[in-house]
Amino acid sequence: MNRFIAFVKKEFLHILRDKQTLLIMFGLPVVQVVLFGFAITTEIKDASISILDLSRDHVTRKISNKILSTGYFKLDTYLDHEGEIEQAFKEGKVKEVIVFGRNFATEFESGNARVQLIVDATDPNTGTTLINYTSAIILDFIRGEYPEAGMFRPVALETRMWYNPELKSVYYFIPGVITIILMIVSTMLTSISLTREKELGTMEVLLASPMKPAQVIIAKVVPYMILSFINAVIILIMGKTIFGLPLEGSLALLLGETLLFILVALSLGVLISTHAATQQVALMISLFALMLPTILLSGFIFPVENMPLILQLIANVIPAKWFVIILKDIMLKGSDITDIWKETLVLVLFCLVFIAASVKNYKVRLE
């Protein structure tokens, strides 16, 4: 046991004395969270719009005011006739034009009022979001004015946004960021630290010592497990305090699942190191063979459901995909273990497979 503790201590010293590792470990999460949280955002704030109000009555004024008072939209100009719509888009000044049909107030009473939403769809994501926002606001207005008029639909579009009614993209990103960070820190750093021993020749001495291979690996992995866990907690706290990220489900379950995913990533790192002879190779495998698929196929940025079937199938063998689902379910939907036991089981299986493969590959002698 002393042997084990001494080895864990040594591993901590390696990490603490290597500024690059420290920077990757603790700088990266903060940068990523801030980057994804603030910069790369698909949510709408102060979008420029124009309104073509052909009716100019009290109802259209009320709706316009409601839309403009949300903070999502900023009025560029009121247009006078339809010919100006295209001009407004071409000048690039506005993202959306809202057109109220003639005699809106009268038609409104009879249920035939028309609102047309025209968006600049050169950026389809933003376009869709604008439509969703606007129609949601209008529907809300109608419900406020005529609570009893259930079937009344001036815009034939019903959009319901569950779990993230304000479409806050940061809610989607934080679980993704946690996943990516854990992947980088756990997989990459462990695989590099194990191959470093090979490269420097210290592995030869370790092998020749009575220390068992399993002890070496576990002792190597423990510090990274602790630091990864601290990292996950830091990101969660940042998400909560800076971005107001909700946590609907149980914190204990969330932390438990996080630990499970860390184990998956660590065992993957060990597996990589049993194959890679040099740190360079380990880094390459971790970065290109893992990071890119993780980012692209985990559903972190691009929804997996919209991908071609072949990519959807590949996504199933990306551990991060399952963890992103688990995180979103716990944090945003408040799911408990009975809802996510399948995903959890998948992660457990990944972990077992990686560990078994690592043990099988780990040599008690040199090649």
Place this chain on the structure above:
Amino acid sequence: MQVAVKIENIRKTYGDIVALKDISLRINEGEIFGIIGPDGSGKTSLFRILATLLLADSGTVSLLGLDVVKDYKALRKMLGYMPGRFSLYQDLTVEENINLFASLFGTTVAAQYDIIKDIYSQIEPFKDRRAGKLSGGMKQKLALSCVLVHKPRILLLDEPTTGVDPISRKEFWGILKRLKAWNITIVVSTPYMDEAMQCDRVALIQDGNIMSVDTPDNIVNEFPARLYAVKTSNKHTILTDLRDFEYTGSAFAFGDHIHFTDVRTEFTNDELKAYLEEKGHTDIDISETTATIEDCFIELMRKKI
């Protein structure tokens, strides 16, 4: 005398390359045994097999009666293996390194201080320095302390003096000799022929073959011819001129002299001197000299060819 290391018909190949060709060797307990040979002669493969780190293609090796393949777990507790490359943690301090190695073998520096004292006391003043910042000689001492800290029965030192300055090398051999007092069997390899004289017995190894095993003195005494050191004013042509000489057995540069043997048993300096003068050499100095291990090594290699 007890046999500490028994090597029987060991063969090791890497693809088409044969690193060790059916080597057999016995090393006695408590002796300093040198494996002497140039780079690529198979020394490191042999050491890794001894250290239980490499499997031979055929043959058996036992250390202290334990088989390197079957009993590797038990053996690893008793061996102190120092690989050719500097294999300590450069980012850890001297003290952290030695404490770590003590812990790996389930002991402590304090408990084993008597055996490492001789060496470790020399680097102890720098115990807070990172191992990577030590000089070559000090690194070697630290590495030796680290492999000694669990009182191994057999020390396997693969080229411990390569890349170390001459003074540190001399010190290092002094330390090894003093370790004999602990009845530790020391197997040490070196590409430096002059270091062979420091060993109790040596094996000369070349291209995966052991050419000779004996005490250094015996090897030197068995040099088959009389050896002459030749020196003239013209350093550039002397070697080729000597090799062109009718009766030359061998001629090799050795320091600033040429070591020369004659194929005849009857030989006079004057005859060679006359030949060299004819070739235009002046200040000719020919004197008989005693053979070194290097001369023997070259002689053995020559015979093989």
